[in-house]
Amino acid sequence: MTWSHQSMATHAQILNAPSDGLTLSSQPLGWVGTGWRSLFDGLGKDQQTRERRGRNFARRGRVRGLHVAPGVASAEVVADGSHHASLKVRAFSTAEWQAIMQVLSADLSLVASLMEGELPDALVRKLDRRQVQLMPTLEELSFDCSCGDYVMPCAHGASVFHVLSDALDGDPFLLLTLRGRTPEHLMADLRAGWGDETAIRSLASAEEDLPELDDWFTARGGVPCFRCRFADDAHEAAGLKALGPAPGSVDLVPTLQPLYESARKELVKFVEELPERKVRRRPEVPVAAEKVPEEAPEYELTEAVVNVLAEKESTVAEILARITTSPSRLRDELGVLEELGLIFRTGRGEAVTYWLG
Amino acid sequence: MGRLQATWIDEDRLFFWAQGGSVDDVISEEIPELRPLLDSPDNVALVVPGPVSRRKKVRGYAVGVGQVSSLLHGLRDDEYLSDSIRCWSVATRLAVEIASRQQVVPRVRLGHARWGALLSRSADQMRFHDLVHALPLSSRLAPTRDRGALRLHTADKVLRGFIDAVLDSLYRRKVYPGPSRGWTLELADSLRGESSVFRPTEARFHGIPDKLKRWADSGAGGSLRVGMTLELPDDGSDRFRLCFFVCPYDDPSSRAPIDAAWSSGTHVTLGDRDFPHPAYRVLQGLARAKRIFEPIGEALKGRRPRDLTWGPEKVWRFIAQGAQPLLDAGFEVELPESFRQAGSRRIRARMCIETAPGVDLNLTEMLSYRWEVVLGEHVLTGDEFADLLGRRKPIVRWNGEWVLLDPAELARLPDDMLTSGKLSGTAALRAVLTGQHEGVPVVADDRLGMVIEALREPPDTEPPDGLEATLRPYQRDGFSWLTTLGNLGLGACLADDMGLGKTVQVIGHLLRRHRRSPGSSSLVVCPTSLLGNWTHELNRFAPELSVTRYHGNTRSVEACLEGDIVLTTYGLLSRDIELLEQVKWETAVLDEAQAIKNPDSQRAKAASRLQARHKVAMSGTPVENRLEELWSLMHFLLPGLLADRAHFRRTVAIPVERFDDQEVAQRLRLGVSPFMLRRVKTDPDIISDLPDKVERKDFCSLSPEQASLYRSVTEEALAVIQESEAMERRGRVLAMLTALKQICNHPAHYLKEEGSSLAQRSGKFDRTTEVIRAVVECDEKVILFTQYKEMGVRLAGHLASVIGQDVPFLHGGVPTHQRDEMVRRFQEVDGDAQVLIISLRAGGTGLNLTRATHVIHYDRWWNPAVEDQATDRAYRIGQHRNVQVHKLICKGTLEERIDRLLEDKRSLAESVVGSGERLVAELDDAALRALVSLGDEFILEDE
Numbered sequence A: 001m002t003w004s005h006q007s008m009a010t011h012a013q014i015l016n017a018p019s020d021g022l023t024l025s026s027q028p029l030g031w032v033g034t035g036w037r038s039l040f041d042g043l044g045k046d047q048q049t050r051e052r053r054g055r056n057f058a059r060r061g062r063v064r065g066l067h068v069a070p071g072v073a074s075a076e077v078v079a080d081g082s083h084h085a086s087l088k089v090r091a092f093s094t095a096e097w098q099a100i101m102q103v104l105s106a107d108l109s110l111v112a113s114l115m116e117g118e119l120p121d122a123l124v125r126k127l128d129r130r131q132v133q134l135m136p137t138l139e140e141l142s143f144d145c146s147c148g149d150y151v152m153p154c155a156h157g158a159s160v161f162h163v164l165s166d167a168l169d170g171d172p173f174l175l176l177t178l179r180g181r182t183p184e185h186l187m188a189d190l191r192a193g194w195g196d197e198t199a200i201r202s203l204a205s206a207e208e209d210l211p212e213l214d215d216w217f218t219a220r221g222g223v224p225c226f227r228c229r230f231a232d233d234a235h236e237a238a239g240l241k242a243l244g245p246a247p248g249s250v251d252l253v254p255t256l257q258p259l260y261e262s263a264r265k266e267l268v269k270f271v272e273e274l275p276e277r278k279v280r281r282r283p284e285v286p287v288a289a290e291k292v293p294e295e296a297p298e299y300e301l302t303e304a305v306v307n308v309l310a311e312k313e314s315t316v317a318e319i320l321a322r323i324t325t326s327p328s329r330l331r332d333e334l335g336v337l338e339e340l341g342l343i344f345r346t347g348r349g350e351a352v353t354y355w356l357g
Numbered sequence B: 001m002g003r004l005q006a007t008w009i010d011e012d013r014l015f016f017w018a019q020g021g022s023v024d025d026v027i028s029e030e031i032p033e034l035r036p037l038l039d040s041p042d043n044v045a046l047v048v049p050g051p052v053s054r055r056k057k058v059r060g061y062a063v064g065v066g067q068v069s070s071l072l073h074g075l076r077d078d079e080y081l082s083d084s085i086r087c088w089s090v091a092t093r094l095a096v097e098i099a100s101r102q103q104v105v106p107r108v109r110l111g112h113a114r115w116g117a118l119l120s121r122s123a124d125q126m127r128f129h130d131l132v133h134a135l136p137l138s139s140r141l142a143p144t145r146d147r148g149a150l151r152l153h154t155a156d157k158v159l160r161g162f163i164d165a166v167l168d169s170l171y172r173r174k175v176y177p178g179p180s181r182g183w184t185l186e187l188a189d190s191l192r193g194e195s196s197v198f199r200p201t202e203a204r205f206h207g208i209p210d211k212l213k214r215w216a217d218s219g220a221g222g223s224l225r226v227g228m229t230l231e232l233p234d235d236g237s238d239r240f241r242l243c244f245f246v247c248p249y250d251d252p253s254s255r256a257p258i259d260a261a262w263s264s265g266t267h268v269t270l271g272d273r274d275f276p277h278p279a280y281r282v283l284q285g286l287a288r289a290k291r292i293f294e295p296i297g298e299a300l301k302g303r304r305p306r307d308l309t310w311g312p313e314k315v316w317r318f319i320a321q322g323a324q325p326l327l328d329a330g331f332e333v334e335l336p337e338s339f340r341q342a343g344s345r346r347i348r349a350r351m352c353i354e355t356a357p358g359v360d361l362n363l364t365e366m367l368s369y370r371w372e373v374v375l376g377e378h379v380l381t382g383d384e385f386a387d388l389l390g391r392r393k394p395i396v397r398w399n400g401e402w403v404l405l406d407p408a409e410l411a412r413l414p415d416d417m418l419t420s421g422k423l424s425g426t427a428a429l430r431a432v433l434t435g436q437h438e439g440v441p442v443v444a445d446d447r448l449g450m451v452i453e454a455l456r457e458p459p460d461t462e463p464p465d466g467l468e469a470t471l472r473p474y475q476r477d478g479f480s481w482l483t484t485l486g487n488l489g490l491g492a493c494l495a496d497d498m499g500l501g502k503t504v505q506v507i508g509h510l511l512r513r514h515r516r517s518p519g520s521s522s523l524v525v526c527p528t529s530l531l532g533n534w535t536h537e538l539n540r541f542a543p544e545l546s547v548t549r550y551h552g553n554t555r556s557v558e559a560c561l562e563g564d565i566v567l568t569t570y571g572l573l574s575r576d577i578e579l580l581e582q583v584k585w586e587t588a589v590l591d592e593a594q595a596i597k598n599p600d601s602q603r604a605k606a607a608s609r610l611q612a613r614h615k616v617a618m619s620g621t622p623v624e625n626r627l628e629e630l631w632s633l634m635h636f637l638l639p640g641l642l643a644d645r646a647h648f649r650r651t652v653a654i655p656v657e658r659f660d661d662q663e664v665a666q667r668l669r670l671g672v673s674p675f676m677l678r679r680v681k682t683d684p685d686i687i688s689d690l691p692d693k694v695e696r697k698d699f700c701s702l703s704p705e706q707a708s709l710y711r712s713v714t715e716e717a718l719a720v721i722q723e724s725e726a727m728e729r730r731g732r733v734l735a736m737l738t739a740l741k742q743i744c745n746h747p748a749h750y751l752k753e754e755g756s757s758l759a760q761r762s763g764k765f766d767r768t769t770e771v772i773r774a775v776v777e778c779d780e781k782v783i784l785f786t787q788y789k790e791m792g793v794r795l796a797g798h799l800a801s802v803i804g805q806d807v808p809f810l811h812g813g814v815p816t817h818q819r820d821e822m823v824r825r826f827q828e829v830d831g832d833a834q835v836l837i838i839s840l841r842a843g844g845t846g847l848n849l850t851r852a853t854h855v856i857h858y859d860r861w862w863n864p865a866v867e868d869q870a871t872d873r874a875y876r877i878g879q880h881r882n883v884q885v886h887k888l889i890c891k892g893t894l895e896e897r898i899d900r901l902l903e904d905k906r907s908l909a910e911s912v913v914g915s916g917e918r919l920v921a922e923l924d925d926a927a928l929r930a931l932v933s934l935g936d937e938f939i940l941e942d943e
Helices: A002-014 A031-042 A045-059 A094-106 A108-115 A121-129 A155-170 A173-178 A183-193 A213-217 A238-243 A253-272 A303-310 A316-323 A327-334 B023-030 B032-037 B065-074 B083-100 B122-134 B155-171 B184-192 B208-217 B258-262 B278-292 B294-300 B312-328 B382-390 B407-412 B425-434 B446-456 B473-488 B502-516 B528-541 B570-575 B602-609 B627-637 B645-657 B662-675 B704-723 B726-745 B747-751 B763-777 B789-803 B816-827 B864-874 B894-906 B916-921 B925-932
Strands: A063-069 A072-078 A082-089 A141-145 A337-345 A349-356 B004-009 B013-018 B042-048 B054-064 B104-109 B112-117 B224-231 B240-248 B267-270 B273-276 B308-310 B332-334 B347-354 B366-375 B395-398 B401-404 B420-424 B440-444 B492-494 B522-526 B547-549 B565-569 B584-590 B611-618 B693-700 B782-786 B835-839 B854-857 B883-890
Touching: A031 A155, A045 A155, A063 A155, A063 A173, A072 A155, A072 A173, A082 A155, A094 A108, A094 A121, A094 A183, A108 A121, A108 A183, A108 B278, A108 B294, A141 A155, A155 A173, A173 A183, A183 B278, A238 A253, A238 B104, A238 B278, A238 B312, A253 B083, A253 B104, A253 B155, A253 B184, A253 B645, B004 B023, B004 B083, B004 B155, B013 B023, B013 B042, B013 B065, B023 B032, B023 B054, B032 B065, B054 B065, B065 B083, B065 B155, B083 B122, B083 B155, B104 B155, B104 B208, B112 B155, B112 B184, B112 B208, B122 B155, B224 B278, B224 B312, B240 B258, B240 B267, B240 B273, B240 B278, B240 B312, B258 B278, B273 B278, B278 B294, B278 B312, B294 B308, B294 B312, B308 B312, B312 B332, B312 B395, B347 B407, B347 B425, B366 B425, B382 B395, B420 B425, B425 B440, B425 B446, B425 B662, B440 B446, B446 B473, B446 B662, B473 B492, B473 B502, B473 B611, B492 B502, B492 B627, B502 B522, B502 B528, B502 B584, B502 B611, B522 B528, B522 B570, B528 B547, B528 B565, B528 B693, B528 B763, B565 B570, B570 B602, B602 B627, B611 B627, B627 B645, B627 B662, B645 B662, B693 B763, B704 B726, B704 B747, B704 B925, B726 B747, B726 B763, B726 B894, B726 B925, B747 B789, B763 B782, B763 B789, B763 B835, B763 B854, B763 B883, B782 B789, B789 B835, B816 B835, B883 B894, B894 B925
Parallel strands: B224 B332, B347 B440, B492 B611, B522 B565, B522 B584, B547 B565, B584 B611, B693 B883, B782 B835, B782 B854, B854 B883
Antiparallel strands: A063 A072, A072 A082, A082 A141, A337 A349, B004 B013, B013 B054, B042 B054, B104 B112, B224 B240, B240 B308, B267 B273, B347 B366, B366 B420, B395 B401
C-alpha cells in the first residue's frame, strides 16, 4: 500500500501545475478562514490521507478556475490528470432567509455593506443571536468529483475546500452565496421590501420604435453643440477620489497615481498635437434663402458675402438687424443687392451670389 | 450632409462605411486625413436600412478608436460630414475633457480591467445624455447573423463603450505603478499593459473583481443624485442639521427629501419625470458618501436613512474636510449662504490697494496695500478680531450669529495686521482687473477704481497746436486714449485697420510728451523700408520735433540723442540692444509690431529690454487671433500683465484656440482691452469719417546699388544732353527719364537681368512686398499698377513665392478669355487670387475690380488725369468699399520732385493736357540737373 501511494504521489508531481493556478496566502487566516478550515477537524482516517494530498495540491497551485455560485463551489484540479471537483453547502431555509432579511432591513449600514459585497461582523453576530449560523458544519457539506474516488471528499474535493478557505477569508460574503443567494438576489429582495419590485435595467439592448428611413442617418434634435473644456490644472486621480476607498478599505491612489500622472502628460501632448481648428463662422441666423421659379437657379445670401461687408467683426445677426428684409425685396425694391455672378459650390451646386451694397 | 458613416463594433472599434457610393471615394472626398490610418478593408454584415431592411455585407474599414481619436477630435462644424461622424467627434471631445479632469477609473468586467469614465458630475451626465438622445441609428447598427432582422445596440451602451475605449487608449501607459499590496499590483498591471486581463491569482482575492465592478458602478448612480443641505440652528441651540435630498442630475431645484423618496416604491416623481429605484439609489449614494466622508454613515443607522444633527465641531469638520471632496465626487452640497466662500458670516482676509493721495498716480512704480479682515462687508477692528480669535473655535456665536473662522484663511494674514506691503504697478492693475491676487481677494481704493474707469472712457484731450494735421474724430479719441495711458505709464497697443492713420495719432502723442519733457528723446522702431516714410511724416505733422536716424555704419547713440525722435530699424534693435537699452527713453514706439510676434525671436527679446517711460505698439493686423503674438506684444508693453508664457499657453491659448473656450476668451479680452484700441474701416462711425479713397504717398529709399546706378546714369546722360540740340535733346532727356524710372523700380529691371534674386535691392520693391504681405494676412485684396510689363512679371513671380499664391498679371498681351479668368479669380467670393497686377497700358475700361481694398501705384504715369481715370472709373474701384491707395515714390529722386511739381499743377488739373514727361523735356539744363540729382540722405545703407 505504501509503495503504491508513493508511486502515485511521485506520478502526480510529474504533471506541471497550470499557469493560472490559484495561490494560497502565507498570512494567518481570519475567523472565517480558520473557522472553515476547522470543519475538516472532524474527518475520518481515510479522508485524512486524501485531505493531506488535497492540501498539497492547493498549496502547489494546482487548483484553477474557482467558481462560486449559489449553493455550490467548484474548480478544476490539475494533478494526475485534470479533474473537476465540486462542493455543495446546505442552502438556508425560508425561515433562515427571513431572519437574515429582518436583520438587514433593521440597519441600513449593513445593507450598504452588502451593496459593496462586504460581510460586516455585526451581521454575523446578530445572526448568531438568532441561531442562524452562516458557517456550515461538516455534515452540511457534500462533495463530488470526476475522479470517481469511492471516499469523499477525495483529494481533489479537499483541494477545492482548502482554496475556499482563502477565498472565504478574503470575501466572507461568499458564505452567503454558498448558502443560496447572491448579493444581487438579496438586494432585490430588500428592494421589494421597500416597495420596488422592478429589476434594475442593464445596458443591454432594448426594444425601440424604429423611425423613418431618412432619420436613420440624422441626429435627433441635431448634433449636440455643447462646449468641452480641457482642464489644465492637476486633478490627481479625481475619479478614484470620487469613489472613495476601494473594496477592503484599500486606497488605490498611491498605486495608480503614477499611471494618472503619465496619462496627464500624454494628454497634454495629445492636445498640443491636435490639428489646428479651421475657424469657420456660420451665420447665427438662418440667412435668407428663397426658392425662385424653376428657370432661375436657387440663390442664397452666403455668409461669405455678408462677411465681405462685415470684415469679420460684425455678426450676421447685427447686419440683418440693420436690414431686416428678405433678399428678394432687397433686390427689387431697395435695389441694394448687386449681382456678383454665378458660382459653383462643392456639394451644393450652382448659386447666384449677391452683394449687399 | 456627408455620406461617410461610422458604426460602433466590438469593444473598441469603429467601422467606417459609406451610405451610397464607394467607401474609398467618399473617404477621399470628405475626410482624406483618415486614409493613412486605415489598413485593409473589412466586410462587415450589417443590416442596412432600405425599403426592406436587408442584411448586406457592407464594405468598409474597421479601425481602433484610439487611432482615430485625434482625427475625430479635430473635426469641427464642417457641414459636409454626416451626423454620425459629427456625433463621434463631439463624444471624443467630451471624453478628452473627462480625461483631463481625471474623472477616470478602473472598470472591471468579464475578467478584464480597463479604464473608463466616471460620470458622476451633473454636467458630464447631462452632456452624455444629450449625446445619447442625438446619436443617429446608423452609428449603432449591430452586426447580425439573422438575415433581415434589424439589430441595434442601445445608444447608452454604444456611447459608454466608445468613451471608455477612448479613455483606455489615452490612459493605458507603460509606466511603473506606485507601492502596491495584494491585488492592487495585478490591477495596475492589467491597466497599463498590453493585456487587460484581470484575474487575481491569490485565492483570497477571488471576490475582488466583482467587488471592484460594483465599486466603480456605484459612482454612476443612475439619473438620480443625492444631495445635502447644511442648515443653521433656528432655535437658539447649537444643533446644526444636515438634510439629505434627491434630485435629477440636470435639475437640482426639483428635489425631494430622502424620506419621501425612500417611501416612493418603484418610482419617485420629480418635476414632471419619473425616476426608478429611488430607495436603491439613495442607499447607493449615501454609501458612497460615507466612503468619502465617514460621519455620513450615521445617516444609515436604522431602518430608513435619516437627516443628521451635529454640533459645531462636527459641522466644522464637515465644512473643512468633507464638503469639497463630496462636491468633487458629484454630490450636491449646499452650505448656508452666509458660510459660503464670500458669505457674510465667514471671515475673510483681503488686500486693499492704496494710492498715496495728492500724488500723481504712476503705475510704473510700486503701490502699497494693507490687509483687512472682513466679515461680509464689515471690516473688523483690531479688538473685534482679537475677540474672535480668542474663542479658539472655528465656528462660534458672535453678536447673535454663527460665524465661521477658517483657520486656513487666518493663517494667510501676517502676524502684524498693521503691516502693509508693496506691489508692482502691473501686478496691482492685474489684481484690480481680475479681483484677486494669488488667491486673495483684492479691493482698491476709489482712486484706482477711477483710473480703471478712465481707461475705458478716456477723457478728451486737445491735441497740441504744433500738430500740423486735423485729426478726425476717431483719431482724436485715439490720441486721448494714448495720452491717458501715457500719463499712467501703461503700455498701449494701437491696432487700427490699415489706412486709418495710426501714424498721425502716435506722432501727436510723441509731440505732446516732448512738450512736457523737453530735452528727452523717444525711440521709434520700424521696418527698414519705412524709415523714409516716418521721416517724412514726422517732418510733415510735427516739424518742431528734430529727427535723427540711428542707422548706417557711422551710427552713434550719443549723436542721435541730440534729436527728439530717434528712428531705427528692427535689425539694428536686435544687433545693438546693449547700447540702446542703456537709454531711458521718454517713449518707445514699435511700428508694424507684428515684427515681434514670435517671442523667441531676437527682436522680441531685444524689444523687451528697452526702457521707456511709455511704450506704444502699432499693429495693423488683428492681434487677438494669434494668442502667442498677443502675449509677445503684451510682454513688451506691460510685462507681468499676462502670466508667464508656458502658463499662458496652457491656461489661455490652448483652451481658446483648440477648444474654442469662450469663457476664457472673454476673460482675456477683459484683461487686455484697456490696453488695446482697434477701430475697423467698416465701423459705421468710421466709415462716415473716411473718404471713399484714402491716398497716401509711401516714400521709399534707394538701395546702394540703385544709388550708384542712378548717379552714373545721371552723370553720363546730363553730359550728353548738354551737348545736344532740340529733337535729339528731347529724345535723350526722355531716354534718361526712362532709365531713371527703371532704376527706381528695380536694378534688375534696368539692367535687364534674368532670373536674379530680387529682394533687398530696391526700396520700392521691398516696401511693396511688405504691404502686400500685410494685406494678404488681413484677408483683403490688392491691385498693383505698373507701366512696365517687365516689372510686372518680376513682381508677379516674387510676390507669388512670398505669399504662396498665384499672382495673375494682366497686361496687353493677355488674351480675352484669360483676362476674364484673372478678373474672375480676383473678384469672386471664392476666387483664390488676392493680388492682381495690372499694366496700365493694358487699358480696357469696365473691368469690375470692386473687391480691392488696396491699390498700389508702383510707378507713376505722371499724368494725374490718366491715373485717376485708370484707377477709379476704368476699374470701378472704391465704389463699394473704402480703398487705400499707395503711391510709391523714391525719396530724393526725380520721382519726388516731379510729384511735387504735379501737385502744384494739379490745381490747373483739368487743363493740364500734357504729361509730366513733356513738362520735363522742356526744362533747361540747370533745372534738369536740379530735378534729377540725387539727394543723399535717404539711401539705405547696408545694416
